[in-house]
Amino acid sequence: MNLEKIDENCFVIKKGYKEGMNSDAIIYANENLIKNIEQDAINQLINITTLPGIAGPAIAMPDIHKGYGFPIGGVAAFNIEKGIISPGGIGYDINCGVRLVKTDLKKKDIEGKIKEIAYSIFRDTPVGVGSEGKIYLSDKEYEKVFKKGAKWAIENGYGSSDDIEFIESKGAIETETYSVTQKAKERGRRQLGTLGSGNHFIEVQFVDEVYDEKAAYAFGIEKDTITIMIHTGSRGFGHQICSDYINIMLKALQKYGISLHDKELACAPFDSKEGRDYFNAMNAASNFAWANRQILKHFIETAFIKALKISPNMLSAKTLYDVAHNIAKVENHTVDGKNVKVIVHRKGATRSFPAFNPELPKGYMEIGQPVIIPGDMGRYSYLLYGLDGAMKKTFGTSCHGAGRLMSRAKSVEIAKRRNIKSELEKNGILVLADLIRTINEEMPDAYKDVKDVVEVVSNSGIAAKVARLKPLCVIKG
Numbered sequence: 492m493n494l495e496k497i498d499e500n501c502f503v504i505k506k507g508y509k510e511g512m513n514s515d516a517i518i519y520a521n522e523n524l525i526k527n528i529e530q531d532a533i534n535q536l537i538n539i540t541t542l543p544g545i546a547g548p549a550i551a552m553p554d555i556h557k558g559y560g561f562p563i564g565g566v567a568a569f570n571i572e573k574g575i576i577s578p579g580g581i582g583y584d585i586n587c588g589v590r591l592v593k594t595d596l597k598k599k600d601i602e603g604k605i606k607e608i609a610y611s612i613f614r615d616t617p618v619g620v621g622s623e624g625k626i627y628l629s630d631k632e633y634e635k636v637f638k639k640g641a642k643w644a645i646e647n648g649y650g651s652s653d654d655i656e657f658i659e660s661k662g663a664i665e666t667e668t669y670s671v672t673q674k675a676k677e678r679g680r681r682q683l684g685t686l687g688s689g690n691h692f693i694e695v696q697f698v699d700e701v702y703d704e705k706a707a708y709a710f711g712i713e714k715d716t717i718t719i720m721i722h723t724g725s726r727g728f729g730h731q732i733c734s735d736y737i738n739i740m741l742k743a744l745q746k747y748g749i750s751l752h753d754k755e756l757a758c759a760p761f762d763s764k765e766g767r768d769y770f771n772a773m774n775a776a777s778n779f780a781w782a783n784r785q786i787l788k789h790f791i792e793t794a795f796i797k798a799l800k801i802s803p804n805m806l807s808a809k810t811l812y813d814v815a816h817n818i819a820k821v822e823n824h825t826v827d828g829k830n831v832k833v834i835v836h837r838k839g840a841t842r843s844f845p846a847f848n849p850e851l852p853k854g855y856m857e858i859g860q861p862v863i864i865p866g867d868m869g870r871y872s873y874l875l876y877g878l879d880g881a882m883k884k885t886f887g888t889s890c891h892g893a894g895r896l897m898s899r900a901k902s903v904e905i906a907k908r909r910n911i912k913s914e915l916e917k918n919g920i921l922v923l924a925d926l927i928r929t930i931n932e933e934m935p936d937a938y939k940d941v942k943d944v945v946e947v948v949s950n951s952g953i954a955a956k957v958a959r960l961k962p963l964c965v966i967k968g
C-alpha cells in the first residue's frame with residue numbers, strides 16, 4: 492500500500508501513489524491498529540484525495556473502518572469556492588452524535604437500583620427499528636424543529652435552557668428548509684424523541700478513573716460521578732436527506748464535469764445550487780438531531796427521577812457536552828501556511844477544538860472542548876479535551892469511538908454460540924434491547940478496544956484524557 496511511517500502513531504500514503512490523487516492520505520494509527528484496518532477503508536480514503544478542491548490531506552482517525560463513500564473515521568476539507576460537498580462524506584445518519592450528561596449522584600447512591608433505572612428508561616424511551624415517538628406536530632411546528640434544533644425542544648418543555656451553552660453550535664445551525672424533500676419530512680415526522688437501533692444507545696455510567704483533575708473539575712465531574720451517555724442522530728429524516736441528495740448529485744456530475752473513482756462519492760460544487768441545497772437540508776437534519784438528543788435527555792431525566800423517587804434537584808442532570816460526528820462545517824483553517832475558509836467533512840469523527848477557541852463554552856475556555864469517545868458496551872468510554880495539535884494536524888478533529896473490528900453479520904454468527912447478555916451481566920452490566928440480535932451485533936468483541944484508539948489521539952497531541960467512564964446499564968434499540 493506504500494504506507495510510509497511518519498511516527499509511532501501516524502502513517503502516510505503519498506500523493507503520487509495513485510493516479511488522480513490531489514493530496515496525501517494520512518492515517519492516525521499505531522502498529523497494532525494499522526494491521527486491522529480493512530483494505531477497502533484505505534482505498535476509500537485514497538479516493539477522497541481525488542475529489543475536486545481538496546484542501547490539505549484526506550485524514551483517517553484510528554477508529555477507521557469501511558463506510559459509504561468516505562470511510563467511517565474519515566476527515567477531509569474542501570475549498571468553499573473551488574471544492575465540493577459530498578453526502579457520502581457526512582453519512583446517512585446526519586449529526587449522529589453523543590451527549591454526555593453529568594449528575595450529582597455518585598455510584599453508591601444507585602447501588603442496588605440499576606435494574607429499576609434501566610427498566611424505567613427502557614419503558615419511557617422509544618427504541619428500536621422504526622420506533623415512533625410520543626410527539627405529534629403540525630407542519631408549521633415541525634418546520635420550527637428544522638430551524639431551531641435543541642432550542643425548540645427547550646421552548647416546548649424538554650429540558651433546561653442551561654443545556655444550550657454546552658451543545659456544539661448551541662444546538663442549531665442557521666439554515667433554510669426549502670430544500671428538504673416532503674419524503675424526508677414524512678419519514679422523520681414520528682421519530683422525534685426516539686433512540687433508533689444499531690449502535691445507538693443510552694448508557695448509565697460512573698467515572699472510573701480521573702487523569703486530569705483540573706479539567707475534570709472544570710467539566711463538573713469527579714471519581715464515581717454518575718454520567719449518562721446518549722448516542723443517536725437524525726433517524727430516518729437524515730437518512731432520507733442523504734438518499735435524496737446522492738441521487739440528485741449523481742445526475743449533476745456531468746453538468747459540472749466531475750468524474751469519480753467511486754460513485755458513492757457523489758458530490759457537487761459547494762458553491763452550486765445542488766451543493767447549497769444539500770448543505771441547507773443537512774443543517775436541518777443536524778438541528779433535528781440536536782432536538783432529538785435534547786428530548787431524549789429529558790425523557791431519561793424523568794425516568795431516573797421516577798425510578799429513584801428523588802427530586803430533579805437531587806439528580807441535577809446537566810449536559811456536560813454534546814458533539815456531532817457526522818456533519819460538514821464551514822470553518823477557517825491553515826492550509827499550506829495560509830488561513831482559508833473550507834467545508835470540513837467529518838464522518839465518524841468529532842471536533843476537538845483547543846482552549847480559547849471562540850466556539851467553546853465560557854466555563855471550558857481555559858481547558859478546551861470536551862471530546863467524547865464511546866467504547867463498546869462491555870468495557871469503557873473516555874472523556875478528553877481538544878489540543879492545539881488537532882488544529883495543526885486534523886482540522887480540529889478527533890476520533891468518535893472504538894471502531895468496528897467485524898461486520899454485524901459476523902458478530903451475530905459468533906454470538907450464536909454464546910449468551911452475550913449473560914456475559915455482560917456477570918461483569919455487572921445490565922443490557923436491555925428491543926431485539927436480542929441487536930445485542931449480538933453490538934457485542935464488545937465486535938469493536939476495537941477504545942483504549943488503543945484513545946492512546947493514538949492522545950499521543951498525537953490531538954486530545955488529552957480527562958476521565959474513563961464505565962457502564963452500569965445500557966439501553967439498545
